[in-house]
Amino acid sequence: MSPGLLYALAGMLLFVMGLAGFALLRHLLRRLMAFNLVGSGTFLVLVGLAQRPDGEPDPVAQALVLTGIVVAIAATALALVLMRRWFDLTGRTRLDGEADE
Amino acid sequence: MKAGVVTVLALLLGGILAPVVVAVASADPGTSLHTLVQTRLEASGVEHPVTAVLLNFRAYDTLLEIGVLVVAGITGMSLSRAGARAEPELRSTNTLLHALARWFVPLMLLLAAWLLWAGSHRPGGAFQAGAVLAAAGVMMRLTGLPTAWIAPGPMLRLGLSAGFSVFLLVAAVGALTGRAFLAYPPLLSGPLILVIETLLTLSIGMILLGLYVAAAQRDGADE
Amino acid sequence: MAELLLDVLLVLALLSTASAALLSRDLFRAVVLFIAFGLLLSLSWVRLHAPDLALAEAAIGAGLTGVLLLDAVSHFRGRREVE
Numbered sequence: 001m002s003p004g005l006l007y008a009l010a011g012m013l014l015f016v017m018g019l020a021g022f023a024l025l026r027h028l029l030r031r032l033m034a035f036n037l038v039g040s041g042t043f044l045v046l047v048g049l050a051q052r053p054d055g056e057p058d059p060v061a062q063a064l065v066l067t068g069i070v071v072a073i074a075a076t077a078l079a080l081v082l083m084r085r086w087f088d089l090t091g092r093t094r095l096d097g098e099a100d101e
Numbered sequence: 102m103k104a105g106v107v108t109v110l111a112l113l114l115g116g117i118l119a120p121v122v123v124a125v126a127s128a129d130p131g132t133s134l135h136t137l138v139q140t141r142l143e144a145s146g147v148e149h150p151v152t153a154v155l156l157n158f159r160a161y162d163t164l165l166e167i168g169v170l171v172v173a174g175i176t177g178m179s180l181s182r183a184g185a186r187a188e189p190e191l192r193s194t195n196t197l198l199h200a201l202a203r204w205f206v207p208l209m210l211l212l213a214a215w216l217l218w219a220g221s222h223r224p225g226g227a228f229q230a231g232a233v234l235a236a237a238g239v240m241m242r243l244t245g246l247p248t249a250w251i252a253p254g255p256m257l258r259l260g261l262s263a264g265f266s267v268f269l270l271v272a273a274v275g276a277l278t279g280r281a282f283l284a285y286p287p288l289l290s291g292p293l294i295l296v297i298e299t300l301l302t303l304s305i306g307m308i309l310l311g312l313y314v315a316a317a318q319r320d321g322a323d324e
Numbered sequence: 325m326a327e328l329l330l331d332v333l334l335v336l337a338l339l340s341t342a343s344a345a346l347l348s349r350d351l352f353r354a355v356v357l358f359i360a361f362g363l364l365l366s367l368s369w370v371r372l373h374a375p376d377l378a379l380a381e382a383a384i385g386a387g388l389t390g391v392l393l394l395d396a397v398s399h400f401r402g403r404r405e406v407e
Contacts, residue, residue, distance in 0.1 A: 012115065029393070033393075036389075062151050
């Protein structure tokens, strides 16, 4: 098995784990981390698969993932701003209709 | 109950995706993007393939990306109290952190500048430099060093929009002068990429720092 | 062979920190594990011959995300002061 495929499969597992976490977890901060795992898993799949068995890295996939990483941190930061406003206004760390811990 | 259903669904999805990933990995793509980039690298104006893809071959993605960042930054900052950005509250009184910040902030600024410059011929570039710039700003906020430029005003507006607007301007000039949208004039592509990257670095750093400042303020009970 | 072993160990570490971050009962612990995951991911990019991604991930994944998430945890716990 080539390293690229190994990391791509790991990325796929992270994607599935993150998705399950996003569906099951209730705390907004935990959900945000699960969502970030989905993103990181996708990045690993993209870069891992773009690497050919001869080991040559693909600059196109890397460039696209680089923009993805920066957009992900901006989205995470924005989500945190919204989350903390929500907490300040309602005192809750979950969405409406869900029982607090 | 719900946990069980989700786990089964997740396992099912994993079972479907794994063979797909293996199949894609073993498929022959026909044309290799890597060689395509290598053969055209000379025409891009930079020597590092990733920077060439980001700022030239696929500059469209980068333009949209900085657009997304500007929207995210404006949204985040408009959700925060204007006053909190003007007056940096002293958040940490740790003397070690203060002493370190005096050394680290200039070093990080230097590192950001080097990363930006390195991007044209080796790993590095606007995104990494912008992230380091934002980290330096976070450190300045934490130790109470003056960060007046993040306060609402012309400096903030200029910093937020400079990267996106200049990028868009270059793209539009390309379209209006008969070349394609985002096509650089062949001889100027190297310098143009450097100018765009410099402004992108400033904008990315400012947007990320602005989002941090917007998130990090505490106004809970006192409103 | 040794390189493949390193890759396998790194992948296992990635998956275990990620699952531990999701499953951890303590929120602070979950966040710290998530930051560790970001650092390991940065190492993975090095192994995948993507130094650009490694640089970005180290600055963003470990630095900025860490500060943002830890600050949010202390906010949710209702503490007014850091340090």
